[in-house]
Amino acid sequence: MSEIGLRERKRQRMYQTVSDTAIRLFLEKGFDAVSVAEVAAAAEISKPTLFRYFPAKEDLVLYRIADHEQEAARVVAEAEGAPLGALRRHFLAGLERCDPVTGLNDDPRVLAFHSLLYGTPALVARVYAYQQRSEAALAEALGGDLDARLAAGQIIVVLRILANENWRRIASGESVEEVRKDAVAAAERAFGWLERGLPQLAPG
Known part of the structure; x- marks a missing residue:
């Protein structure tokens, strides 16, 4: 597989992992009770990295239905x-x-x-x-x-x-x-x- 293909797969896995982590926390504690910093920590990435993938907190949830x-x-x-x-x-x-x-x-x-x-x-x-x-x-x-x-x-x-x-x-x-x-x-x-x-x- 090409390097571009590998990078794209890695990027998509990151989107999925961070979104799934955020949704789990939101379901456990409520959307408003969870900060972006908490999501980043749980996903083991920095807050700036999270924002490169998801510009807004709401995007962490909407990603799950983006394909539709x-x-x-x-x-x-x-x-x-x-x-x-x-x-x-x-x-x-x-x-x-x-x-x-x-x-x-x-x-x-x-x-x-x-x-x-x-x-x-x-x-x-x-x-x-x-x-x-x-x-x-x-x-x-x-x-x-x-x-x-x-x-x-x-x-x-x-x-x-x-x-x-x-x-x-x-x-x-x-x-x-x-x-x-x-x-x-x-x-x-x-x-x-x-x-x-x-x-x-x-x-x-």
Whole structure:
């Protein structure tokens, strides 16, 4: 393997290790109760080194979902057919495999992370910015004009609400199997509405 490849792997391992260390501390003590210096010490790196990887404390948490920021845009860019058809299939496949992004996952670690993310005001603000970037990336994949931006806004909101409803029910004590049928039906219904409202993006 090339030296560049080795450096990149080392860099990615550092990101993962520091983020995992920070999230563990945040879950144990609370986000506001843990300082960046504590995270750096636990990860056995200096504070300046930590900031080279994560410019803000909130980034230590958001790193775990960073790969999903442009997921909808990737699905559309790689789709051979209509964008909404591809996004529908992708979301339903996520429900089938209990992808945490769909909210249909009852692993205690996933639930704890979700509670941290949406129970911390500073993180909620960053999630909003994350969703804006997701929307902008999707709009670009759909063409980048005003119609694309309007469509992307509707699609991202639908995906967020579907996932949050699944998470709400599971967090209240229902199992994945109790929620799954309703989650699939809700997704089918929501994408049906999108396709009727955005016929230019729907399967022919």
